[in-house]
Amino acid sequence: MNETFQMISKNAARLKEVRDDSDVSLKLEDFQEERMEEKTEAKKYDKIMENAIEGLVVKNLEVDLKTINADEGKTERNKKWIEGLEKDVYVQEALLIMKDMMK
Amino acid sequence: MRFKRSLYFAIPCFLFFVGASFTVYQASEVEKDTLRLKTMMDGFKNYHFNPLEINDNFSEKLFSLYMDRLDNGKRFLVQDDITQLSKYKAKLDENITEINYDFFDMSVLLYEAGIQRAKSYYNEALVKDFDYTIEETLELDGDKREYSKNYDDQKLRWEKLIKYEILNRYNSSLEKQKEELAKPKDERKENFEEKSNDYWLGEARSDVKKVFDKWFSRMENTKRSDRMDVYLNAIAGLYDPHTNYYAPIEKQNFDISMSGKLEGIGARLQSDGEETKVTEIITGGPAWKEGSLKPNDIIIKVAQGNEEPVDLNGMNINEVVSYIRGKKGTEVRLTVKTDDGTERIIPIVRDIVIMDEGYAKSVTLDYEKEGVKNIGYIYLPRFYADFKDKEGRQCAEDVAQEVLKLKNQNVESIILDLRDNGGGSLRDVVKMSGLFIEKGPIVQVKSRDRDPNILEDEDKRVLFDGNLIVMVNQFSASASEILAAAMQDYNRAVIIGSKSTFGKGTVQRFVNLDDMVWGQTEVKPLGSVKMTIQKFYRIDGGSTQLKGVVPDIILPDTYQKIDLGEKEYDYALEWTKIDPVKYSQNVRNVKNMDKLLIAKKELN
Known part of the structure; x- marks a missing residue:
């Protein structure tokens, strides 16, 4: 199984725990400890979908470039969108499924 | 009755309004509420997929749904308020069919009294010297909380709420400082200076004050009609989760989000309940073409053409927006305060804005x-x-x-x-x-x-x-x-x-x-x-x-x-x-x- 999906599953379990645990201690020492634990735990997952998927190339259509480059705001938004897609493990998976469909 | 020809469907977005107001209700306002309520009920009866009998069962369900939405964090009402309101539990159907506001008015009265109590508990808690070594906990999930048993209990709840807010900020500051200290000196943030725990505790306290003062002022400025919206939406919510009442501005917002198009100046605004700030200028829109309005500008007043300007201070975002949006070709004059503190008037001719x-x-x-x-x-x-x-x-x-x-x-x-x-x-x-x-x-x-x-x-x-x-x-x-x-x-x-x-x-x-x-x-x-x-x-x-x-x-x-x-x-x-x-x-x-x-x- 794809490592990223394994991480996503584990992170889902962590999120559920964080959500269910809504009774917080107001004792500074315990509070600090709980937060530190949560933070350390969360840190393990903050790299999910942070790196571009190797070999995945996302290209704007030639016909769209004129509009996209018409102003800075659009260019910037487009850049962020493309970068997001390059890191999107679900899109990667879709491509792998597509490969099987094309067989 | 005429239906708009179009069909819509999307996940609803509930708007909860909370706050207090001390205005005397004008007769026309109550008349309007009555008309809204009656017409809405007629609509459900004639057209809803699953019409409901307006009976005791309806009444009891409405009671609990409305109470959940009115004070969903259980911060303002106490058990005694609930007991008082409970006498209407089986009478809300009559309140609706015979159109009287006994229950609604009482709920607003008790709720607003609750806000005033909470405000005084909050102000006391803010200057209290908390002991952060005692073993005690706070339930953050409103659904899991019970209503406060009495005023003392409510006071204690507010002390804990404020203690938590301070603790949370205090802890983040300490963590951040620790992270900086762990770095070699030349990699630390510019102007970094180690501060005492007392300093951070003081900072946390004043930050909490800033946030909550604004929050309470927003709550106190909430109008009766906004509270009525909550009541109407609780009634609608009994039919199914996608049946909602939309105030005119909310309907306009919905249409804008569906079409990606509006008539206005093309600036994204944000209001914290006091000030209205420009967050973004939409490229190609009227404000962008005019050129002087910039992100971070504060809009203080708005005038329609050469009419008298309206002061925006204390208005919520929906009210602000209703003054700024308007028909293509009309002029709006904004009095704006820029970053450097200067004030000026920017006239903008409204147009169609595409998002x-x-x-x-x-x-x-x-x-x-x-x-x-x-x-x-x-x-x-x-x-x-x-x-x-x-x-x-x-x-x-x-x-x-x-x-x-x-x-x-x-x-x-x-x-x-x-x-x-x-x-x-x-x-x-x-x-x-x-x-x-x-x-x-x-x-x-x-x-x-x-x-x-x-x-x-x-x-x-x-x-x-x-x-x-x-x-x-x-x-x-x-x-x-x-x-x-x-x-x-x-x-x-x-x-x-x-x-x-x-x-x-x-x-x-x-x-x-x-x-x-x-x-x-x-x-x-x-x-x-x-x-x-x-x-x-x-x-x-x-x-x-x-x-x-x-x-x-x-x-x-x-x-x-x-x-x-x-x-x-x-x-x-x-x-x-x-x-x-x-x-x-x-x-x-x-x-x-x-x-x-x-x-x-x-x-x-």
Whole structure:
């Protein structure tokens, strides 16, 4: 199984725990400890979908470039969108499924 | 009564208004409330898919739903308030049919008294010297809390709430300082200076004061009509989760989000309840063309042309926006305070502003190391449609355009991304589904007491006959679920995503209450009601209500352990089934689904 999906599953379990645990201690020492634990735990997952998927190339259509480059705001938004897609493990998976469909 | 011809459906967005007001209610305001209530109830009776008997059972359900929404964190009302209000528990049906506001007025009175009490407890707590070594806890989830037993108990709750707020900020500051200290000196932030614990505690306290002072002032400025909206929405909520009352400005916001278009100045604004700040200037819009308005500017006053300016201080964002938006060609004059403290007046002529971020767009994808190249990808965040303007943007046409553009690039396979797409126009989803098949039924819709109506793609043309994947997640709702379900039933596409989609299988229509009332212009506009008028069914007869669409290939998801979707809502309509219709297509069938499933089994 794809490592990223394994991480996503584990992170889902962590999120559920964080959500269910809504009774917080107001004792500074315990509070600090709980937060530190949560933070350390969360840190393990903050790299999910942070790196571009190797070999995945996302290209704007030639016909769209004129509009996209018409102003800075659009260019910037487009850049962020493309970068997001390059890191999107679900899109990667879709491509792998597509490969099987094309067989 | 006239219906707008269009059908909408999307995940609702509840607006909760909380606050206190001390104005004397004007008679016309009560008259208006009565008219709103009566007309809304008439609408439900005549058109809602599942009309309700207004009886004791209705009354009890309304009581608990309204109480949940009025004080959902259980911060303001105490047990005794609930006891007092409880005497109306079985009388709310009469309050509605005979139109009296005994219960509502009492709830507002007690709630506003609760706010004043809370405010004094808060002010006391703020100067209290808390002991952070005592073992005690605070429940953060309002649903898991009980109402405070009495005033002492409420005072204690507020002390804990404030203690928590201070503690939280204090701890973050200490953590940040620790992180900086751990770095070598030359890598630390500029001007970094180690501060004492007492200093950070003081900072945390003053930050809490800033935030809560504003919050309380917002609550105190809330109008009776805003509270009435909460009551009306609690009534609507008993019918189903997608039936809501919309104040005129909220309806306008909805139309804007559906069409991606508005008439105004083209600036995004943010209000903290006191000041209105410009956060973004929309490129190409009137403010952008005029050129002087900048992000971070504070708008202090607004004048319509050469009329007297209105002071915006203390207004919520909806009120502010209602002064700034307006018909194309009219002038608005903004009094603006810039970063350097100078004030000036900026005149802007309003125009149509297009917000194109929400429109369909596409790219091509290559993943050559896996041997796939030139795959089309279409992103559709919403089934948007401009119901008022035929020349406006309609998503089915836009997606067809994107498909054509991709075909011009010799794309043979397409991924259609409907993740987080909460739905929209029914007409468009039928048309869009039709791009991928010859012709045939797409979805069945059923009104109450009527036979199902089959909505078909009548256009024989097939725009795209290649491989198709539809991506969904648990926030893909309504129209997204129709498209995914139709493609799945036709075996035309592989659906991939989270364990199921949202689970909304109902159609809503907006009813403008003004259209139901003759004359009485002095109290109009009354607002609109969005109500569920139909259920929809897959062509195989099943429903997506509660169950959603289960993808062919399920992928792990960040929210897979958290209960989400229609089934989590109170009073969601039940799952039902009707007869299937005949359907088939031979444009392209997904051939090797079994193999795909085996290949992907390891994912789960």
